[in-house]
Amino acid sequence: MSVPQLVLWFRCVFGPKLQRIHRQPEQNPAERNVTTHAAGGVRERQGLPYQPRSLERHTESILSWASFLWSVSYYTSPLVAFYLYRKGYFCMSKLVPVGQYAATLIIILFGVACLRGIGRWTNPEYVQFITILEETKKSQTPENKKRLACYNFDFHHWPVDFSWEKVSSRKTKTNGVSLLKPEPKYRGSADSMLSSVSKLPCQIVSYLIAHSFGRRMLYPGSFYPLQKAMMPMLIQGQIRLVEEFGGQRAKLLACDGNEIDTIFVDRRKIQGERGKKIVICCEGNAGFYEIGCMNTPLEAGYSVLGWNHPGFAGSTGVPFPQNEANAMDVVMQYALNELGFQLDDIIIYAWSIGGFTATWAAMSYPEVSALVLDASFDDLLPLALKVMPESWRSLVTRTVRQYLNLNNAEQLCKYQGPVLLIRRTKDEIITTTGPEDITSNRGNDLLLRLLQFRYPKVVTGEGMQAVREWLSASNSVEEASLYSAYEVDDEWCTSVLQSYQADQSKPFPWCVGEDMKEGRRQLALFLARKYMKNFDATHCTPLPPYEFQLPWTL
Incomplete structure (x- = not known):
């Protein structure tokens, strides 16, 4: 030889x-319709x-x-x-x-x-x-x-196609790694040395829980045996994206050294105005771009960029919050600097736990065009407490806050752009009491936090009560009945908001409704209906393309 x-x-x-x-x-x-012609067509x-x-x-x-x-x-x-x-x-x-x-x-x-x-x-x-x-x-x-x-x-x-080092980082560096946000710390008062020593066993247990079964419970898609079982479906999904839609795979290198598996479908030349917009998709805790939520905007005609969480399929690393944020950052930089999109061309779309990276990106890149959150929640802690024994409450709280702090509502309130929340009326995952109790859906809390921040003088008191009543409606008939009972006039509500916007031109929070004696409930219901839409389905039902809509803008 x-x-x-x-x-x-x-x-x-x-x-x-x-x-x-x-x-x-x-x-x-x-650049064509995906159709096979028996004769006389594209070979x-x-x-x-x-x-x-x-x-x-x-x-x-x-x-x-x-x-x-x-x-x-x-x-x-x-x-x-x-x-x-x-x-x-x-x-x-x-x-x-x-x-x-x-x-x-x-x-x-x-x-x-x-x-x-x-x-x-x-x-x-x-x-x-x-x-x-x-x-x-x-x-x-x-x-x-x-x-x-x-x-x-x-x-x-696969060789690296794009690295975070290709663009000048706007973040501070520590030990050669760009930190996008400080690691979440447990929210407590300054401890004395004796108190710190006494809490050391709990801190060790929290660390072990987070880095063992805690992280795998939160992101089961990172569990290798599960990936092995799903591999045939992932391969078929990838074949479809590459061969039918012309998807372009790329490996991105994040600032923490993780390699992120992505795929991009370019529709800029064939789909008019929709194709000129790019939808960046953030998958759920067991979702992969091959078979996940990116199919919804893809079939709706948009250019789409999908990526897999760290530790999912072709991506390396583990999906802790900081790693997730680092991955999302390099995906954003890739869309801007390699694919040639502008911030106002970018729509961020997330399903379920993907709301964390989506809200982080909206917070960090506030000029993005829009944010769509499907079946997402406000905070991980209530959902974690639901599945763990009551006797573990203190330990679960410490572990979540220190290592798995998915604070979606807090991040969402730092974004000033258009937002649409999609609530699943039969959601069995992000409810704290069961799918039959729609009032326990944590998407309700996400909406309330957003409205309270943006319109604090409207969504308070009787306005808050009206929104909670609207959120308790179990179907579209009850919603319409309540809307009619409160005699909500959409034209009047729009004119009030437009008048305030023209006079003040301030970022959120707005003081609209501060001097309002009547109409607060009507305005609150109007806003709730604009910011949230219901989809009559369970948590894991794919969102149909016709249900994917851009958020309302004033």
Whole structure:
């Protein structure tokens, strides 16, 4: 074997798993209607799954099982270690044979990987792919990146397309890492040394809870076995986005070193005014852009940018709040500096827990065009207390506030632009008592916090009571009946707000309604109806494209 062939075999041994070869149509699918013509139309070449040869297929299966078992053993290691300790296996005479067995197993798996490399090395399709990948890593020319985009493979090997370092950071730096906001601290008074020592055990327990099952309960999509089970659906979703909609995948490097998996569908040339707007989508706690909420604005005709949370699918890291904010920041910078959109072209759309990164982005980039929050909540703490034992209240409060502080309402109130909240009337996830009690939906609290901040003289007293009554309506008929009973005049409400805006021209909060003797309830109901719309569905029902609307603006 010559030296070049040896190098090629070495690359095949440690190269990524190739899953599919995308066959691009002669005409970009993003610039036409996605229709297959039997004759006389656009001639399409469908993508094909990569066909490994027998040796590669069998060895890949062995290594995949080994990876899965390693993942399971990692998550169950505390229980296994406790069991072995109780059985007396933690002694030198028994640990040495275990170590020898593990070393033998590693050597065997390495041999299997070498055999897999031989199988790849003898497959012309894989050799062509690995050659293109290496060329792209050396020189990321547009032509090389276009050739590489024809392949679907393990995204960890994808070269970085955009880094936060490409733009001058407006944030302060600490130890080489740009901090977007201070880490949330537990809200308490200054502690004495003795008090700090006495609280140390609780702080250690909070840390362990947050970094073990707490984070995985909050973001189950980061759980590797779940991702493994969902992988066929994720691959199919990715195929659809790339081959039908012309999606462009990109790897973004955040300031904390995490690599963020993104996909962009460009509609600027074919969808008129809608296509010129870009919707940046923030997925839920078990959502991925391949099968998540980005399909809603995509089918509605907008340009769309989707991304996966840290630790989800192709993204690296873990989804703690600071990492989430760092990821959202580099996504925003990518849209502005690489894709060429302006801030007033950007609409931020979030579903469920994605409301945290969406409100953070709106707070940090206040010139964005609009914010749409679907099935989101005001604060994580009430929902965390709902699922944990009452005796854990103090510990849960400390853990959430210090490590998992998703304070959506607080961030939302720092954004001055148009906002639309979508409430699911049968939501079973973000209610504190059950889906049958719509008054316990935390989306209600998000709306009230926003209205109280923006219109404090209107949403107070009788105005607040009217809004709460409106929020308790379980269907559109009850809403309309209440609206009619209070004799809300939309034209009068609009004229009052426009008159105040023309006279004052101040940012929120507004003092409109301060001298109002009558009409406060009507104005409060008008505002509630403009800022929130109901969708008669459960939490996880996909939002239809016709339900995706831009927020009301005065």
